[in-house]
Amino acid sequence: MIRITANISLDRDEIEESFIRASGPGGQNVNKVETAVQIRFDARSSPNLPTAVFARLEKIAGQRMTKEGVIVLTASEHRSQDRNRKAAVERLAALIREAATVPKYRRPTKPSYSSKLRRLEKKQQRGNIKKTRGKVQPD
Numbered sequence: 195m196i197r198i199t200a201n202i203s204l205d206r207d208e209i210e211e212s213f214i215r216a217s218g219p220g221g222q223n224v225n226k227v228e229t230a231v232q233i234r235f236d237a238r239s240s241p242n243l244p245t246a247v248f249a250r251l252e253k254i255a256g257q258r259m260t261k262e263g264v265i266v267l268t269a270s271e272h273r274s275q276d277r278n279r280k281a282a283v284e285r286l287a288a289l290i291r292e293a294a295t296v297p298k299y300r301r302p303t304k305p306s307y308s309s310k311l312r313r314l315e316k317k318q319q320r321g322n323i324k325k326t327r328g329k330v331q332p333d
Contacts, residue, residue, distance in 0.1 A: 209233050211234075215227075
Protein backbone atom coordinates (compact mmCIF):
# COMPACT_ATOMS: atom_id res chain seq x y z
CA MET A 195 0.00 0.00 0.00
CA ILE A 196 1.20 3.46 -0.94
CA ARG A 197 -0.09 6.04 1.52
CA ILE A 198 -1.08 9.30 -0.20
CA THR A 199 -3.20 11.10 2.40
CA ALA A 200 -4.99 10.06 5.59
CA ASN A 201 -7.93 8.62 3.64
CA ILE A 202 -6.36 7.83 0.23
CA SER A 203 -3.96 4.96 -0.34
CA LEU A 204 -3.13 3.00 -3.49
CA ASP A 205 -2.44 -0.69 -3.99
CA ARG A 206 0.93 -1.53 -5.54
CA ASP A 207 -1.04 -3.71 -8.02
CA GLU A 208 -2.71 -0.58 -9.46
CA ILE A 209 0.65 0.75 -10.66
CA GLU A 210 2.09 -0.88 -13.76
CA GLU A 211 5.86 -0.55 -14.17
CA SER A 212 8.00 -1.00 -17.26
CA PHE A 213 11.70 -0.35 -17.60
CA ILE A 214 13.26 1.43 -20.55
CA ARG A 215 16.74 2.54 -21.50
CA ALA A 216 17.58 5.97 -20.20
CA SER A 217 19.71 8.68 -21.71
CA GLY A 218 22.01 10.78 -19.58
CA PRO A 219 24.71 9.83 -17.05
CA GLY A 220 25.88 6.26 -16.75
CA GLY A 221 28.62 5.75 -19.33
CA GLN A 222 28.53 2.34 -21.02
CA ASN A 223 25.90 1.31 -18.47
CA VAL A 224 23.35 3.40 -20.39
CA ASN A 225 23.69 1.20 -23.47
CA LYS A 226 23.30 -2.07 -21.58
CA VAL A 227 20.88 -1.62 -18.69
CA GLU A 228 17.28 -0.45 -18.66
CA THR A 229 17.37 1.89 -15.67
CA ALA A 230 14.58 4.36 -16.52
CA VAL A 231 11.13 3.44 -15.27
CA GLN A 232 7.77 4.27 -16.80
CA ILE A 233 4.79 3.86 -14.50
CA ARG A 234 1.16 3.75 -15.58
CA PHE A 235 -1.69 4.33 -13.13
CA ASP A 236 -5.29 3.91 -14.27
CA ALA A 237 -6.83 6.74 -12.29
CA ARG A 238 -10.28 6.49 -13.88
CA SER A 239 -10.94 2.91 -12.78
CA SER A 240 -9.09 3.10 -9.45
CA PRO A 241 -11.45 2.17 -6.59
CA ASN A 242 -9.30 4.07 -4.07
CA LEU A 243 -9.60 7.46 -5.82
CA PRO A 244 -12.75 9.52 -5.12
CA THR A 245 -14.44 11.10 -8.15
CA ALA A 246 -13.81 14.66 -6.92
CA VAL A 247 -10.08 13.93 -6.59
CA PHE A 248 -10.05 12.36 -10.06
CA ALA A 249 -11.70 15.45 -11.56
CA ARG A 250 -9.02 17.72 -10.04
CA LEU A 251 -6.30 15.23 -11.00
CA GLU A 252 -7.42 15.42 -14.64
CA LYS A 253 -6.75 19.16 -14.66
CA ILE A 254 -3.47 18.95 -12.76
CA ALA A 255 -2.01 16.03 -14.74
CA GLY A 256 -2.51 17.69 -18.11
CA GLN A 257 -0.69 15.80 -20.87
CA ARG A 258 0.59 13.19 -18.43
CA MET A 259 -2.92 11.69 -18.45
CA THR A 260 -4.21 9.86 -21.51
CA LYS A 261 -7.77 10.11 -22.84
CA GLU A 262 -8.53 6.79 -21.13
CA GLY A 263 -7.63 8.28 -17.73
CA VAL A 264 -4.24 6.60 -17.37
CA ILE A 265 -1.42 8.65 -15.84
CA VAL A 266 1.97 7.92 -17.43
CA LEU A 267 5.12 9.09 -15.61
CA THR A 268 8.73 8.46 -16.60
CA ALA A 269 11.69 8.76 -14.24
CA SER A 270 15.28 8.56 -15.44
CA GLU A 271 17.17 11.00 -13.24
CA HIS A 272 19.00 8.34 -11.24
CA ARG A 273 21.42 5.63 -12.36
CA SER A 274 19.65 2.77 -10.59
CA GLN A 275 16.32 1.14 -11.37
CA ASP A 276 15.25 1.13 -7.74
CA ARG A 277 15.86 4.85 -7.18
CA ASN A 278 14.03 5.72 -10.42
CA ARG A 279 11.09 3.55 -9.36
CA LYS A 280 10.88 5.31 -6.00
CA ALA A 281 11.16 8.73 -7.68
CA ALA A 282 8.34 7.93 -10.12
CA VAL A 283 6.03 6.61 -7.38
CA GLU A 284 6.77 9.67 -5.23
CA ARG A 285 5.94 11.96 -8.15
CA LEU A 286 2.64 10.13 -8.65
CA ALA A 287 1.88 10.43 -4.93
CA ALA A 288 2.68 14.16 -5.00
CA LEU A 289 0.37 14.63 -7.99
CA ILE A 290 -2.51 12.83 -6.25
CA ARG A 291 -1.78 14.65 -2.98
CA GLU A 292 -2.07 18.00 -4.80
CA ALA A 293 -5.38 16.89 -6.34
CA ALA A 294 -6.67 15.72 -2.94
CA THR A 295 -6.46 19.19 -1.41
CA VAL A 296 -9.73 21.02 -1.95
CA PRO A 297 -9.11 24.47 -3.44
CA LYS A 298 -10.14 27.35 -1.24
CA TYR A 299 -13.29 29.10 -2.45
CA ARG A 300 -12.49 32.67 -3.45
CA ARG A 301 -15.20 35.06 -2.40
CA PRO A 302 -15.44 37.86 -5.00
CA THR A 303 -14.74 41.25 -3.43
CA LYS A 304 -14.95 44.87 -4.52
CA PRO A 305 -12.57 47.69 -3.68
CA SER A 306 -13.90 49.93 -0.90
CA TYR A 307 -15.14 53.45 -1.58
CA SER A 308 -12.20 55.02 0.27
CA SER A 309 -9.65 52.92 -1.64
CA LYS A 310 -11.22 54.10 -4.91
CA LEU A 311 -10.94 57.72 -3.73
CA ARG A 312 -7.28 57.23 -2.71
CA ARG A 313 -6.50 55.76 -6.12
CA LEU A 314 -8.17 58.68 -7.90
CA GLU A 315 -6.31 61.22 -5.71
CA LYS A 316 -2.97 59.59 -6.51
CA LYS A 317 -3.82 59.64 -10.21
CA GLN A 318 -4.68 63.33 -9.89
CA GLN A 319 -1.38 64.07 -8.12
CA ARG A 320 0.61 62.13 -10.70
CA GLY A 321 -1.20 63.99 -13.52
CA ASN A 322 -0.38 67.35 -11.90
CA ILE A 323 3.30 66.41 -11.61
CA LYS A 324 3.37 65.54 -15.30
CA LYS A 325 1.46 68.71 -16.21
CA THR A 326 4.04 70.96 -14.53
CA ARG A 327 6.91 69.44 -16.49
CA GLY A 328 8.20 71.45 -19.39
CA LYS A 329 11.26 72.67 -21.20
CA VAL A 330 14.04 74.06 -19.04
CA GLN A 331 14.45 77.82 -19.65
CA PRO A 332 18.04 78.98 -20.16
CA ASP A 333 19.15 81.61 -17.61
